[in-house]
Each structure stands twice: as C-alpha cells, then as structure tokens.
Amino acid sequence: MTRDRMVTITDVAQHAGVAASTVSYVLSGKRTISATTRARVLASIRALGFHPHAGARSLASNKANVIALALPLRQGMHLPVLMQFATAVLTAARAVDHDVLLLTADEGAAGVRRIAGSAMVDGLILMDVETHDPRVPTLRELARPSVLIGLPAESDGLTCVDLDFAAAGAACVEHLVQLGHTELALLGAPQVVYDRDTGFARRTRDGVIAAAHAAGVTATARPCDSTYAAALAAVRALPHATGLIVHNEAVVDHVLTALRTMGRRVPEDVSVVAICPDEVAERATPELTSVPIPAGEVGGRAVELLMSKLAGEPVPPVTLLPPSLRLRSSTASIH
Amino acid sequence: MTRDRMVTITDVAQHAGVAASTVSYVLSGKRTISATTRARVLASIRALGFHPHAGARSLASNKANVIALALPLRQGMHLPVLMQFATAVLTAARAVDHDVLLLTADEGAAGVRRIAGSAMVDGLILMDVETHDPRVPTLRELARPSVLIGLPAESDGLTCVDLDFAAAGAACVEHLVQLGHTELALLGAPQVVYDRDTGFARRTRDGVIAAAHAAGVTATARPCDSTYAAALAAVRALPHATGLIVHNEAVVDHVLTALRTMGRRVPEDVSVVAICPDEVAERATPELTSVPIPAGEVGGRAVELLMSKLAGEPVPPVTLLPPSLRLRSSTASIH
DNA sequence: ACGCACAGTCGAAGCGCTTCAACAGTACGC
DNA sequence: GCGTACTGTTGAAGCGCTTCGACTGTGCGT
CATH class of the missing domain: 3.40.50.2300 (Response regulator)
Incomplete structure (x- = not known):
C-alpha cells in the first residue's frame, strides 16, 4: 500500500503556475478564465491525475454532489421493476454529476435523519413510499430536499412522482x-x-x-x-x-x-x-x-425534480405520469 | 426551506461547557474522558440534534466511512441473487458504521478511478467480476483497498471472495x-x-x-x-x-x-x-x-475483508467458501 | 491623455472536523 | 514532601477546497 498523499488543488496550481483559486474557477466555471490559462490548468490536472477531494469540496461549498436513494427490499416487491427504477435514478444522477448513496428501508426514519444530518447527501429520493410512511414526517422536518417515488396519503409540503x-x-x-x-x-x-x-x-x-x-x-x-x-x-x-x-x-x-x-x-x-x-x-x-410501467421516466423525473429543488426552483408537488396503453395480441372483442 | 446553519461540534462544546476537541474525543473514544463529562456531552449532542459533518470528518481524518459497491446490472444475471449480495454488503457495512455508494458497472474503470480518487470512499467492493475484468488493472494501481466478489484470472495483489x-x-x-x-x-x-x-x-x-x-x-x-x-x-x-x-x-x-x-x-x-x-x-x-449460494456470507465476508484491509491487517488473497450440499427430494439412486 | 469598465487572476479566510503537543490536576511510592 | 505517572482536558494547527474582495492590466469612449 503506497503511502502517497493525494494530489491536491495546490499541486495542480503549482504545476500550472497559477493560484489555487484559479484552478478552482477553471473547474467550476464560476469566473471567466482565459483560454490559455484554462488549457494549461486542464493539462496539469490530467498530468497529475487530480481528483478534487469530495469531503473538502462538500465542506467548503456545502454541497456533496451525492443523493441518497432509499431502496425498499421488501417482500412482495418485484425486483426487476425496482432495479429499473434504481438504475434510472443512478443514470440520471450520474448525468448531472451526482453519485448515489444507498439506503435501505429498514433503517427507516433514523437512517434518513442520519444521512441528511451529516450533510453526506444534498437530497434524497425515496422509493416505494407507503400510504402512511413513517419516514414522511421526518422528511418534512428535514432541511434537505427530497422526492418521493410513490404517493403518500398526506403529500403537503412534499414532492412526489409516480405513474398515475x-x-x-x-x-x-x-x-x-x-x-x-x-x-x-x-x-x-x-x-x-x-x-x-x-x-x-x-x-x-x-x-x-x-x-x-x-x-x-x-x-x-x-x-x-x-x-x-x-x-x-x-x-x-x-x-x-x-x-x-x-x-x-x-x-x-x-x-x-x-x-x-x-x-x-x-x-x-x-x-x-x-x-x-x-x-x-x-x-x-x-x-x-x-x-407499461415507465420506470426510466419516473426515475429520471425524480432526479430532475430533486435537482430543481436543489437549485431553489419551485416544483409541482405531485407529478403523475399519464399511462399509455400498448396494444398487443392478448385482447380482443367479445362475440 | 429553513436556512438553518448546521449544528456544529463547537455548538455542542459550548452547550456542554467543554472544548470542541473534548466532544470529538467523546465521539471517537480515542482518549479517556471522565464519565461525567461524557454524559454531559452526550446530553448536549442529543439536545441539539448534532450530526457530525461527513465532509469535514473525511477531510480531517482521511476516512469517509463509506464504501463503494460496484453492482453489475447486466444481461443474464439473476437479480434476486444479486440483490441478496447487495443487501448483505449493505447490512454488513452498516453494522460497522459505513455507508454504501452505488456504482454501476457501465461506468467501468473510469468510475472506479473517479470514486477512489475523490476520497469519497475508503474502499470498494466489486461484484460479478469477470475473468478478464477491465477494472482489475485499475484496481491494482489504486491507493484504496478493494475486495472482489468473484475470481478474475490474475488475482495477484487482489483480495477475492466467492463460493467455491x-x-x-x-x-x-x-x-x-x-x-x-x-x-x-x-x-x-x-x-x-x-x-x-x-x-x-x-x-x-x-x-x-x-x-x-x-x-x-x-x-x-x-x-x-x-x-x-x-x-x-x-x-x-x-x-x-x-x-x-x-x-x-x-x-x-x-x-x-x-x-x-x-x-x-x-x-x-x-x-x-x-x-x-x-x-x-x-x-x-x-x-x-x-x-445453496451463500450470498449473505459472501457479502458479509467481503465487508469483513475490506475492513481488515482498511485497518492495515493482512488478509488472504483468495477466500473460497466451501459448498454444502443440501439433500431434498429431487435426487434418488438409479435402479 | 484620462478615467472607466471589465476580463483575468490572486491571496486569504473559513467550512467543521481530528489530532497533536501541552498542560493542570490527582494519586502514589519513596 | 518531591518526583513520577497517570488521567482528563484544552487550544491550535491543518485537512483541501470554495469564494469573496481586491488587484492588475487592457481596450474603449471622450
């Protein structure tokens, strides 16, 4: 096990002959950087194999670029469908540069509180929400945004998405x-x-x-x-x-x-x-x-909604995707 | 959305009338703390609803208490079995106070590098490893420990666990x-x-x-x-x-x-x-x-091995769990 | 020729935590 | 009554990053 220190943003800055903040701005694009400097910095990043330290980033910027996905693994649930949802969420999250932390349902409200409290994730997506889900009240009092896949009885103050x-x-x-x-x-x-x-x-x-x-x-x-x-x-x-x-x-x-x-x-x-x-x-x-159960769309939409909430934009409380009927050969008129 | 600042360790320290470091030591147990102080601190923690900031912790201590689980979601794999492995890993990880970050196989080596490089996880567990898995070379050059569920052709320098x-x-x-x-x-x-x-x-x-x-x-x-x-x-x-x-x-x-x-x-x-x-x-x-396929044992063992590696202890390169035959009513002697 | 706006860069502060060295007590053996 | 050995606690340094305010130059209108 090599005891190699991480490559830090300072290393990159030195290698490129700029200030650390410049490197940061190249990465985030929050300030204009000349094309030549940008190129030099990017080259150094590649040369040194730099990856920003997730913890440091989350500490300084107050965002972790991680979302939690609460997966039920309960009796009677059809796994393939569940996994379609999960994969959709994963893919959509990665597409907007977020990672996914897995949470089991049996950690319940305590798990939600732990994860959210530790600033480990920016927001949560809960799957297979029950009509009277014990995690829902917790979610409400949480500072972090969340999106539910499913529809609890009381949806006030929540964001839900599901097939209708x-x-x-x-x-x-x-x-x-x-x-x-x-x-x-x-x-x-x-x-x-x-x-x-x-x-x-x-x-x-x-x-x-x-x-x-x-x-x-x-x-x-x-x-x-x-x-x-x-x-x-x-x-x-x-x-x-x-x-x-x-x-x-x-x-x-x-x-x-x-x-x-x-x-x-x-x-x-x-x-x-x-x-x-x-x-x-x-x-x-x-x-x-x-x-069909549009797992991909639901998962994608859930991530989309969560990102909007993270950006502070208003979102509809309940999104019910309209069903579509696909005709095949198992139905016919009676005679 | 309440704009409430996190409850920090300093808040807890103030509330309990001790230094921040004392709170830290109460939490980690790395130094002896008198029973009375400990009690006071714990009370304050509960009173304020304190959760340590995961990013800050990982930055200061160089450990994230998160492991990555690379789940294949590929054709021909039997999902229930896969999920049994995953659940076993999740449960075992939670039991040793670690969370699990999900990684899809189709992010491949790049995903492994990204996750490991960002110090987002302490170690990785890869499932469904192929005989010539492209992620394996990457794993070797990584600073972070990993455990494979499965058995690649070249297992030198790796840690593998599977049913035999x-x-x-x-x-x-x-x-x-x-x-x-x-x-x-x-x-x-x-x-x-x-x-x-x-x-x-x-x-x-x-x-x-x-x-x-x-x-x-x-x-x-x-x-x-x-x-x-x-x-x-x-x-x-x-x-x-x-x-x-x-x-x-x-x-x-x-x-x-x-x-x-x-x-x-x-x-x-x-x-x-x-x-x-x-x-x-x-x-x-x-x-x-x-x-039977002992998914629970394999998953649990994988986490166990990873924790040992994280602790710097030596582990066997290959762990093959011995199979057991369970007699039921589908086999009989020929006549 | 002068000031102004703006693009491009920098230095420093600070996010919340861990950990180290140091210090104040207390207890004990002599 | 003095050194020795703890036990319990503290303050400060620093982890790697973002971000703010400040600074330098350049181009432009006048």
Missing part, C-alpha cells in the same frame, strides 16, 4: 369495455402489499373499480400471491370474467399458464391486459396488451 | 455418482454469460467436468437461456442423462416443467440437483437437492 396508477387501471377498464367486455377482474399484488398499504396497488384497484362503475360493468378485485398455485386459484375463482387486468409482474406468466390449463384461450375466450414492464408483456405468450 | 463454484460443481457430481448415475449433464448460465467469461459459470463447468472425469462418468455441459423454450430444448437434447445439474436460477422451474411435459419423473427417472439460492430450491416441485 388510477388512470392506468381506468385505461385498462376502458379498453376492455370498448371491446365489449362487461365482466372484469383485477388480479393485483400479493395481500401483504395491500396490508402495508402501498399506494400503487391501492390506486390501481380504486381506478379500476371507479372506471368500471362509471362504465356500468362489474369488476372484481383480488390480491394474488406470486405463485402458480395462487394464480390458478384466482383464475378458477373468476369463471365468468372475460376481461382480466393483471397488475402483478411476477404472476403474469402463471395466469396465462393457468388459463391455458383450464382450456380458456387468450384472447378468444378471455382478454388479458397487464400493468407491467414492457419486457414482461413482450415475453409472454401471447404478447400482452399492457400499460 | 468448482467444488460446488464437483459436489453435485459426487452426489449423483454416489447414487449410481453415470450420465450427467450440466445446464448452465445463458451463453452470454460464458461469452463474457464470467468466472462463476466457468468454474462450475470446469468443476463438473473434472469431477466427472475423475469418477469415470460422462458429463455434458450446455449453456441455457432463461426461457422455457431454451430449457425444453436443452432437456430434449439430453435424453440419456439421468443426473441433471442446473446452475441457472431462472431456469430451474422451466427445467422441471419441461421434464414433466416429457413424462420424465423427478427423481424416479431423472435426478436433479441445483446450484441456486435456497428459496428457489425450496419453492420448486419437488423440492430440489441443491448447493
């Missing part, structure tokens, strides 16, 4: 109704997810029920565990439904298999529309008509 | 051989994983082949994509194999379904042993005899 799941549910219903279906059913997330009162599951259900009501058709909502057995049981319990809405990535394949086993053809006998990532919808047989 | 996949493969073979099987087959990771020359896939294969050779039985190795179709094709292509080793979490269920469809009973007609997380093995029908 209610509208997504409604879109599914409307599509099926247009095709002539009058007996609809929603296969949702596992029961635990509802018990935890996670917003997205509930909002979809409410959207489906409301839209069905408005259209004058019947709609049953059922939670569904992520196993084949549960999917089979659910499908068996709904023999009259001709329009199925599946909002549970992990169970999509199982539902299709169960229908096949029961001799119900898709889409001839029963139409299926899913709310799930495109990959899942495309990989299914037959390919599923679906409302 | 070769031994795992061999353990599967030996188990099947003991049961009297003489025609074995390995269904492995998707082809892309081999193409990328990711170590674990290859090491299992080599372990299987070598053990089969040593035992005088035949063993065929096949990559296998993570789809039902691929699993079916693979099983069809191996009509004579009576002992199947599956090293691909995503395809375990598909293989069992495929065998069922073909009318081959498990374990009466064909024995199946998997190398996969316990949850996968237990959830399968029938429950699978398996070599």
Whole structure:
C-alpha cells in the first residue's frame, strides 16, 4: 500500500503556475478564465491525475454532489421493476454529476435523519413510499430536499412522482369495455402489499373499480400471491370474467399458464391486459396488451425534480405520469 | 426551506461547557474522558440534534466511512441473487458504521478511478467480476483497498471472495455418482454469460467436468437461456442423462416443467440437483437437492475483508467458501 | 491623455472536523 | 514532601477546497 498523499488543488496550481483559486474557477466555471490559462490548468490536472477531494469540496461549498436513494427490499416487491427504477435514478444522477448513496428501508426514519444530518447527501429520493410512511414526517422536518417515488396519503409540503396508477387501471377498464367486455377482474399484488398499504396497488384497484362503475360493468378485485398455485386459484375463482387486468409482474406468466390449463384461450375466450414492464408483456405468450410501467421516466423525473429543488426552483408537488396503453395480441372483442 | 446553519461540534462544546476537541474525543473514544463529562456531552449532542459533518470528518481524518459497491446490472444475471449480495454488503457495512455508494458497472474503470480518487470512499467492493475484468488493472494501481466478489484470472495483489463454484460443481457430481448415475449433464448460465467469461459459470463447468472425469462418468455441459423454450430444448437434447445439474436460477422451474411435459419423473427417472439460492430450491416441485449460494456470507465476508484491509491487517488473497450440499427430494439412486 | 469598465487572476479566510503537543490536576511510592 | 505517572482536558494547527474582495492590466469612449 503506497503511502502517497493525494494530489491536491495546490499541486495542480503549482504545476500550472497559477493560484489555487484559479484552478478552482477553471473547474467550476464560476469566473471567466482565459483560454490559455484554462488549457494549461486542464493539462496539469490530467498530468497529475487530480481528483478534487469530495469531503473538502462538500465542506467548503456545502454541497456533496451525492443523493441518497432509499431502496425498499421488501417482500412482495418485484425486483426487476425496482432495479429499473434504481438504475434510472443512478443514470440520471450520474448525468448531472451526482453519485448515489444507498439506503435501505429498514433503517427507516433514523437512517434518513442520519444521512441528511451529516450533510453526506444534498437530497434524497425515496422509493416505494407507503400510504402512511413513517419516514414522511421526518422528511418534512428535514432541511434537505427530497422526492418521493410513490404517493403518500398526506403529500403537503412534499414532492412526489409516480405513474398515475388510477388512470392506468381506468385505461385498462376502458379498453376492455370498448371491446365489449362487461365482466372484469383485477388480479393485483400479493395481500401483504395491500396490508402495508402501498399506494400503487391501492390506486390501481380504486381506478379500476371507479372506471368500471362509471362504465356500468362489474369488476372484481383480488390480491394474488406470486405463485402458480395462487394464480390458478384466482383464475378458477373468476369463471365468468372475460376481461382480466393483471397488475402483478411476477404472476403474469402463471395466469396465462393457468388459463391455458383450464382450456380458456387468450384472447378468444378471455382478454388479458397487464400493468407491467414492457419486457414482461413482450415475453409472454401471447404478447400482452399492457400499460407499461415507465420506470426510466419516473426515475429520471425524480432526479430532475430533486435537482430543481436543489437549485431553489419551485416544483409541482405531485407529478403523475399519464399511462399509455400498448396494444398487443392478448385482447380482443367479445362475440 | 429553513436556512438553518448546521449544528456544529463547537455548538455542542459550548452547550456542554467543554472544548470542541473534548466532544470529538467523546465521539471517537480515542482518549479517556471522565464519565461525567461524557454524559454531559452526550446530553448536549442529543439536545441539539448534532450530526457530525461527513465532509469535514473525511477531510480531517482521511476516512469517509463509506464504501463503494460496484453492482453489475447486466444481461443474464439473476437479480434476486444479486440483490441478496447487495443487501448483505449493505447490512454488513452498516453494522460497522459505513455507508454504501452505488456504482454501476457501465461506468467501468473510469468510475472506479473517479470514486477512489475523490476520497469519497475508503474502499470498494466489486461484484460479478469477470475473468478478464477491465477494472482489475485499475484496481491494482489504486491507493484504496478493494475486495472482489468473484475470481478474475490474475488475482495477484487482489483480495477475492466467492463460493467455491468448482467444488460446488464437483459436489453435485459426487452426489449423483454416489447414487449410481453415470450420465450427467450440466445446464448452465445463458451463453452470454460464458461469452463474457464470467468466472462463476466457468468454474462450475470446469468443476463438473473434472469431477466427472475423475469418477469415470460422462458429463455434458450446455449453456441455457432463461426461457422455457431454451430449457425444453436443452432437456430434449439430453435424453440419456439421468443426473441433471442446473446452475441457472431462472431456469430451474422451466427445467422441471419441461421434464414433466416429457413424462420424465423427478427423481424416479431423472435426478436433479441445483446450484441456486435456497428459496428457489425450496419453492420448486419437488423440492430440489441443491448447493445453496451463500450470498449473505459472501457479502458479509467481503465487508469483513475490506475492513481488515482498511485497518492495515493482512488478509488472504483468495477466500473460497466451501459448498454444502443440501439433500431434498429431487435426487434418488438409479435402479 | 484620462478615467472607466471589465476580463483575468490572486491571496486569504473559513467550512467543521481530528489530532497533536501541552498542560493542570490527582494519586502514589519513596 | 518531591518526583513520577497517570488521567482528563484544552487550544491550535491543518485537512483541501470554495469564494469573496481586491488587484492588475487592457481596450474603449471622450
């Protein structure tokens, strides 16, 4: 282990024959620097392999260029989707020169307080926010800005972004109704997810029920565990439904298999529309008509909103991305 | 947004009527402090809600109490397993008062250099290291310690930890051989994983082949994509194999379904042993005899090794955790 | 020819913490 | 009663950076 001292901004300044502050201004662009000086400084930086000391920078400038991402790693959550969100946040953050500190949900409010209090991060993004999330009050009293992916009950003073799941549910219903279906059913997330009162599951259900009501058709909502057995049981319990809405990535394949086993053809006998990532919808047989979950956009938007707040700009309290319905071959009109 | 200045160590010192350095020593325990003073200081800390400024701390002490975790998010990797590793690392790190900065693999060597150079982290843990990983040379020339989960070709000067996949493969073979099987087959990771020359896939294969050779039985190795179709094709292509080793979490269920469809009973007609997380093995029908992937242990050990290196203690260059075979109901002796 | 604005650069202060050397007490052996 | 050995506490230096005010020159209008 070589005991080599860090290359400091002073080293660079000396090497380039300028003052340390000049180097700083070259880096930040907060003051005009002549092209020749800039070039000389940049050359020295490269020559010496200089990287500004993050701690020193954060101490002096009061910004860390790091954001915290609170990732739930909880039961019943579909990991691939979660990771899509996470990757989107990571990529978006890196694009604006920020790093990402990982926070688990089980550190809860204390973790949020610790991270925010230590000035380790400039702001936070919380994923999978529950309707009554214990971290939300903490967030409010915090000096640091935050953005929630999800929608808690009380969103005053917060910034939230998510897919408009209610509208997504409604879109599914409307599509099926247009095709002539009058007996609809929603296969949702596992029961635990509802018990935890996670917003997205509930909002979809409410959207489906409301839209069905408005259209004058019947709609049953059922939670569904992520196993084949549960999917089979659910499908068996709904023999009259001709329009199925599946909002549970992990169970999509199982539902299709169960229908096949029961001799119900898709889409001839029963139409299926899913709310799930495109990959899942495309990989299914037959390919599923679906409302995609725009993880990339949501994650990107979350970072964008956070950056605006960091810059002191006003942001809308709630951003609900409109759903889009992608037609594939799992839905057909009833005859 | 309240414009409240941070609570500093000086504020705490004033409040407690001691010097700032005393507060620091109470916090770090690097000097003896009388019980009464300590109590007074701790009370002030709590009263003011003091959190040491991470940047200032890292600047003064030259340690950030943060480690970087380089997560691959690449094709063909099984996310749940990956997240188990990640969670294990996170938990272990938090247990020793360190936070975790997320790094994506696609930032590659540049990302490693940036993070390490900026003193933002004390050390790094890289997951899913490939046999010829471009980040490895960078790691060597770095001043910061690192630990690899995985095993590159040239491990000199590095610290690696992983399950002993070769031994795992061999353990599967030996188990099947003991049961009297003489025609074995390995269904492995998707082809892309081999193409990328990711170590674990290859090491299992080599372990299987070598053990089969040593035992005088035949063993065929096949990559296998993570789809039902691929699993079916693979099983069809191996009509004579009576002992199947599956090293691909995503395809375990598909293989069992495929065998069922073909009318081959498990374990009466064909024995199946998997190398996969316990949850996968237990959830399968029938429950699978398996070599579990000890993600928790590996992750924990990685953090442990990193902490030792940070403390300047010598550590073994390569730690291969011995596999264990867990008997369940998917293997039986041939008759 | 004179002053003014402005681009370009510098030096110094200070961010909040750790740590070192030094000092004031107290306790003990003789 | 004096040195010795602690224990407990302090003030000051400094970590590497940003940023503010000040300074120097140059170009321009008059």
